């Protein structure tokens with residue numbers, strides 16, 4: 001069996017499951033956040049069970065709307081806080097302790113290998129980085145999971161990416177995500193499937209890179225992404241999780257719908273061009289493209305390793321005068337670590353604006369939205385028209401390394417040169 | 418049950434964030450409300466109150482990755498239902514909205530190359546039991562994928578919330594597996 005089939009079988013009291021089958025499984029944790037949270041609790045209340053299934057396993061996070069940019073959002077946040085309070089939720093990461101929900105879920109140990117967690121935001125598949133099954137659901141599903149500790153799932157078909165070779169300098173997990181997007185496109189090959197990442201080049205990745213890879217599987221159209229837990233996972237989780245977990249992995253003879261082998265040695269920095277995520281090219285093809293906004297942050301690339309990469313490239317240099325560079329750490333913990341490591345002062349010296357952790361410009365809701373005519377070079381995850389604000393802005397997606405190196409010149413460059 | 422009506426079609430990706438544009442992502446879930454600006458980002462002519470609904474479609478016929486783009490908001494499904502859509506056919510569906518459709522009892526039916534036999538405005542007839550889809554305008558027909566028993570059960574209960582309410586009432590939630 002594959003890791004996914006084992007997780008789904010163990011958590012639904014079965015010996016095995018088959019792709020295509022619909023099963024109800026136990027859910028380890030449920031995440032909801034500011035802009036859908038009130039609606040989720042309202043739905044939950046309508047089920048009439050009273051308390052949530054486990055007050056320490058319903059995790060609430062303020063991320064999309066903090067700090068609030070409009071009176072309307074401020075009011076929405078107040079209603080959300082009241083709902084969280086009314087349900088006596090043990091883990092509430094509100095402004096001051098905030099971060100992007102998916103980062104918080106992994107970083108604070110609210111997801112575990114071999115378990116199933118759901119969240120009311122699409123990038124809940126980030127949890128696959130620790131060998132958990134992370135699934136995005138809508139508010140009805142979350143409400144049902146909060147009431148019953150259960151959720152229904154269709155057992156997905158599974159596709160394996162076996163990644164070998166050596167990561168080249170300045171090439172990051174994000175480049176692999178975008179490369180896979182370009183390779184598979186949105187024409188049905190990955191839709192609804194689980195993407196399992198394995199092989200020596202995946203083993204070599206730290207938790208930040210693993211999170212990026214699993215995070216973007218939703219943007220590839222997949223159900224989720226997963227990486228079997230190993231020593232890296234244990235070292236990462238030990239400080240935040242005292243409990244035990246199962247080190248579930250796929251059997252050597254497990255069968256997949258397809259297996260794709262990728263040799264990372266040949267992979268260079270990669271860019272997705274504006275409007276369609278699957279319009280992916282090697283950086284060489286867009287070198288020289290001028291832009292006026294640079295953004296590093298989000299649940300895809302707002303981690304310490306990403307900030308470290310940006311600081312290393314910008315150290316002792318100045319961001320081009322025509323570029324506004326905004327960097328937003330994915331959580332308060334990352335912000336603290338980045339300050340301790342000296343990255344934040346390096347960034348400020350270089351002319352980068354650093355904002356308090358949140359989704360920030362990613363969803364075009366607050367802090368740093370794009371206006372008419374803006375060309376944004378972003379380390380985020382989505383680049384459809386209007387994603388970051390104006391429909392008349394263009395968004396190029398790439399890795400933090402490409403964003404940083406390019407920001408020095410005001411046009412896209414290959415960080416290897 | 419046999420459903421008859423007019424189809425709206427698209428060969429392009431119909432993305433969730435275009436079905437429900439950003440200014441409505443935080444709206445309360447309500448079929449009538451969510452229907453008002455459904456498809457507003459798919460075609461600018463639908464960015465007017467009830468513009469899509471007023472065209473009176475019963476079916477949507479699409480190609481790959483219908484309602485893709487990864488938004489989890491169920492407004493896409495409630496909006497379509499509020500606009501009178503009763504069945505959506507496509508080569509493939511994005512999983513989040515496929516889930517939502519099941520949870521609300523709106524059939525999302527997988528039908529390979531269905532887009533090749535329907536044009537916008539065609540009159541269709543779909544038999545939910547036999548899974549046969551007929552295009553009354555051009556005389557073509559095809560068989561679609563059947564609906565899973567669980568999906569039918571949820572739809573019969575009036576959607577996931579009512580399905581679960583009943584289980585809670587019966588004390589049988591623990592038996593779900």
Ligand code: SF4
Pocket residue numbers: 063064100101121123298299300358359362363381
């Ligand atoms: S950072 Fe962007 S993609 Fe991630 S949860 Fe926030 S808005 Fe969504």
